[in-house]
Amino acid sequence: MTTRPDFPDPVCDAHRGRASVLARLDLRALASLVLAGLLTGCGPSADPGPTRSGAASRPLTVGVNFETLQTEYWVAGFEAIKTELKARDIRVLESVADGDANRQLQQVRTFITRRVDGIILVPKDAKTCIPAIKAANEAGIPIVLFNRPAAAAEGVRSVAVVADNRKLTRETVAFMVEQARQTGRKHKAMVVVGDLGDINAIGRKDGFYDAVQGQEAVVEVVAEVPSEWNQEKARAGVVNALQAHPDISFIFSSSDFLFPSIVAALKSANRYHKIGAPGHVILGGFDGDATAYQMLVEGYLDATGVQDVYFEAEQCVQALLDQLAGKEVPPVILDPGFVIHQGNLEEKKARMWGAHVARR
Amino acid sequence: MTAPVGRSLGLLLLNQASLVLFAGVVLTFGLMSPAFLQPANASNILIQPASTGILAVGMTFVLLTAGVDLSVGAIMFVAAAVGGKLILGGWPFGGVLAVMILIGVLYGAMNAWFITQFAILAFVVTLATRYFGRGLGLRITETRAMNLPESFYELGAARVLGVPLPILVFALIVVVAHVVLTRTPFGRQVYAVGADVEAARKAGVRTRAVLFAVYVICGFCAAAAGMVALSQAPAVSPTFGNNREFMAIAAAVLGGTSLFGGRGAVFPGTVLGAVLIQTIENGLTILNVNSYLYPLITSGVIFIAVLLDATRCRVLAHVNRRKIFVETGS
Numbered sequence: 001m002t003t004r005p006d007f008p009d010p011v012c013d014a015h016r017g018r019a020s021v022l023a024r025l026d027l028r029a030l031a032s033l034v035l036a037g038l039l040t041g042c043g044p045s046a047d048p049g050p051t052r053s054g055a056a057s058r059p060l061t062v063g064v065n066f067e068t069l070q071t072e073y074w075v076a077g078f079e080a081i082k083t084e085l086k087a088r089d090i091r092v093l094e095s096v097a098d099g100d101a102n103r104q105l106q107q108v109r110t111f112i113t114r115r116v117d118g119i120i121l122v123p124k125d126a127k128t129c130i131p132a133i134k135a136a137n138e139a140g141i142p143i144v145l146f147n148r149p150a151a152a153a154e155g156v157r158s159v160a161v162v163a164d165n166r167k168l169t170r171e172t173v174a175f176m177v178e179q180a181r182q183t184g185r186k187h188k189a190m191v192v193v194g195d196l197g198d199i200n201a202i203g204r205k206d207g208f209y210d211a212v213q214g215q216e217a218v219v220e221v222v223a224e225v226p227s228e229w230n231q232e233k234a235r236a237g238v239v240n241a242l243q244a245h246p247d248i249s250f251i252f253s254s255s256d257f258l259f260p261s262i263v264a265a266l267k268s269a270n271r272y273h274k275i276g277a278p279g280h281v282i283l284g285g286f287d288g289d290a291t292a293y294q295m296l297v298e299g300y301l302d303a304t305g306v307q308d309v310y311f312e313a314e315q316c317v318q319a320l321l322d323q324l325a326g327k328e329v330p331p332v333i334l335d336p337g338f339v340i341h342q343g344n345l346e347e348k349k350a351r352m353w354g355a356h357v358a359r360r
Numbered sequence: 361m362t363a364p365v366g367r368s369l370g371l372l373l374l375n376q377a378s379l380v381l382f383a384g385v386v387l388t389f390g391l392m393s394p395a396f397l398q399p400a401n402a403s404n405i406l407i408q409p410a411s412t413g414i415l416a417v418g419m420t421f422v423l424l425t426a427g428v429d430l431s432v433g434a435i436m437f438v439a440a441a442v443g444g445k446l447i448l449g450g451w452p453f454g455g456v457l458a459v460m461i462l463i464g465v466l467y468g469a470m471n472a473w474f475i476t477q478f479a480i481l482a483f484v485v486t487l488a489t490r491y492f493g494r495g496l497g498l499r500i501t502e503t504r505a506m507n508l509p510e511s512f513y514e515l516g517a518a519r520v521l522g523v524p525l526p527i528l529v530f531a532l533i534v535v536v537a538h539v540v541l542t543r544t545p546f547g548r549q550v551y552a553v554g555a556d557v558e559a560a561r562k563a564g565v566r567t568r569a570v571l572f573a574v575y576v577i578c579g580f581c582a583a584a585a586g587m588v589a590l591s592q593a594p595a596v597s598p599t600f601g602n603n604r605e606f607m608a609i610a611a612a613v614l615g616g617t618s619l620f621g622g623r624g625a626v627f628p629g630t631v632l633g634a635v636l637i638q639t640i641e642n643g644l645t646i647l648n649v650n651s652y653l654y655p656l657i658t659s660g661v662i663f664i665a666v667l668l669d670a671t672r673c674r675v676l677a678h679v680n681r682r683k684i685f686v687e688t689g690s
Binding site for chain 1: 365393395397398399401404408412413451495498502503504505507513516517592593594595597598599600602603604638641642645646648650651652654
C-alpha cells in the first residue's frame with residue numbers, strides 16, 4: 001500500500017475543523033449501519049469496490065486530466081477511462097487543460113490538494129509533464145500516463161500505457177505494401193505526416209519508412225506531406241503532391257481524421273475509386289476512427305492501424321490499482337493494437353473504437 | 361546621372377518588396393522543378409489560398425486600425441460546426457450559408473462591442489473569444505468529425521465561366537474590399553483611425569463606429585473563409601480553423617500591412633501575401649523537401665519580407681526627411 005506523507009495544505013487546513021465533525025458523523029453513521037446489520041442478521045452485502053485503507057475506508061477517487069479533447073480519439077479515450085473507473089466503483093474527478101501545459105500542472109496540483117488516490121494523465125508533451133509527475137510523486141500519489149510517455153528524468157516515477165505507434169504503423173504499411181505487390185506493378189507513394197512536435201506523429205513517420213525500406217521494387221516514396229494535424233493544410237499538400245506526381249497510387253495518412261481532406265483531393269483529381277476498381281489508390285491510415293470505419297465498410301480503405309482504446313483504458317486503471325496495492329508495475333505498458341482491413345473487418349470491428357462512435 | 365537612376369531603381373524595388381520576393385520565389389522553384397511552372401499548378405496555387413486569403417482580407421481591415429482579431433479561426437469553426445449540423449439536419453443549402461454568414465457577423469459584432477464599449481484591448485478580447493469559440497465549436501460537434509454531403513464538395517469543384525468558384529468568391533471579396541478601402545470615405549477613415557485614433561477623432565471621424573465596422577467585416581470574412589474551406593474539404597474536424605489566425609496575419613504582413621496600423625492594402629498586398637505563402641508550400645511539396653524544412657523556409661521568407669519592409673520604411677524616411685540648410689554669414 002502506498003502511503004502519502006503529510007504536507008501543508010492551506011485549503012485542507014482551513015476545512016480541517018469541519019472535516020473532523022464530518023468524520024464524527026461518518027463514525028456515527030458507520031456504527032448505525034453495523035447495528036442495523038446485526039439486527040437484520042448480516043444479509044448479503046453489495047461489493048463496496050476498491051477502497052483506501054485506514055480507519056474510515058471510503059471509495060477510491062481518481063483524477064483524470066486530458067491535455068485536449070480536440071480529436072475523436074481523445075474523447076473516446078476519456079469516455080473509456082471514465083467507464084472503466086465507474087465500472088470498478090471508483091469516483092472520478094475530471095479536467096481538461098486545453099493544450100496548456102501550465103494549466104495542466106495547476107489542474108494536477110488541484111487533484112493533489114483534493115487528495116485523490118491516483119491520477120491518469122494525458123500530458124501535453126513528453127517534457128512539460130515532468131513537474132506534474134514530480135508533484136504527484138512528492139504527494140505519494142501514483143500517476144499513469146495515457147497514450148503519451150514522459151521523457152526520462154532522474155527521480156521521476158510514472159507508468160505509461162502507450163500504443164506502439166512505430167510498430168503498429170510498420171505493420172499497417174507492410175500490409176499495404178503486400179497489397180501493392182499483388183497488383184504486379186510498381187507504385188509511387190505519398191505519406192501524410194502529422195505534427196512534427198508530437199512524438200506519436202514521429203513514431204508513425206518512422207514506422208512508415210521502416211516498412212517501405214527495402215521495398216523499392218514495389219513502392220517508391222515520392223512525396224512527404226506535412227499536415228501539422230490540420231485538415232486544410234493536409235488537403236493543400238495532397239493536391240500539390242498529386243499535381244507533381246499524378247501517378248501516385250499509394251497513400252498513408254498518419255491519422256484517420258485527415259481522410260476527408262485526402263478524399264477531397266483524390267476526388268478533385270478523379271482518383272477516388274473502390275478497392276478492386278481500375279485506378280484505385282491503395283489507402284492506409286492510423287487510429288481506427290469513425291471515418292476510417294465507414295471507408296472500410298464502403299470498400300475504399302485498404303487498412304488502418306487501430307489503437308485499442310479499451311485495452312489502454314483498462315490497463316491504465318489496473319496499473320493504478322496495482323500501484324496502490326504495492327505491486328510492481330513496469331514503467332511502460334504497450335498496447336500492441338491491431339491492423340484492420342477488408343479481410344478481418346467483421347472479426348475485429350468490435351474492438352475498433354471508431355465503429356462504436358459511428359454507430360452512435 | 362548614374363547614381364540618381366540607381367537610387368530610383370533601388371527605391372522602386374523596395375517599394376515593391378512583396379512583388380520582388382514573390383517573383384524570386386517563383387523563379388527559384390521554377391528553376392528547380394519544371395512541374396512547378398505548369399499551368400495546372402498555377403491554377404492550384406490560386407485556388408488553395410482562397411480560404412486563407414479571404415480570412416486575411418478581413419484581418420487587413422482590423423490590422424489597418426492597429427487592432428488584431430485572434431478569434432477568426434474560432435469563428436470559422438463555430439460557423440462550420442453550426443452549418444454542418446444544419447446541413448446534416450436537412451436544411452436547404454442556401455439557408456445554411458446564410459446562417460453561417462450571420463454567425464460570422466454576430467461574432468464580429470460581439471468582439472467589436474467589447475472592444476469599443478469597454479475599451480478593452482483587442483488582443484485580450486479576441487483571445488478570450490477565441491477560446492470561447494473553440495469550446496463552443498467542440499460542444500456543438502461533440503468533438504466528432506462531421507463528414508458533409510457531396511453538395512459541399514460539388515460547390516468547391518464548381519466553375520463559373522471556367523473559373524473555379526473558390527477563386528471567384530475570393531476575387532469578389534478582394535474587389536469589394538479594395539474598392540471600400542480606396543474609394544470610399546469609410547476606407548479613408550479606417551486608415552485615419554489606424555494612423556492616429558486621437559487625431560481622427562478630433563477630425564470628426566466616428567472612431568468607435570469605424571472600429572465596430574472593421575471587426576464585423578472581419579467576422580463576415582471568417583465565416584466566408586469557413587464556407588470556402590468546407591467546399592474544398594467537406595468535413596468539420598475538431599481542429600477545423602485552428603491557428604488559421606496566424607496564417608491570416610502572416611499573409612497580411614507579407615503583403616505589407618503594418619501591425620501598427622494605418623498602412624497596407626488588400627490588393628495587391630494581402631492577396632500577394634496569401635498567394636506567396638501557398639506558393640512556398642506548393643513548391644516545397646513538389647520538390648519533396650523534408651517536412652522539418654517547411655516551417656524553417658516559410659518563416660525565413662516571412663522574415664525577409666519583414667526585413668525588406670523595415671528597410672523600405674527606413675530608406676523612405678531618410679529620403680523624405682526635411683533638409684534644413686543654415687546659411688553661414690561671411
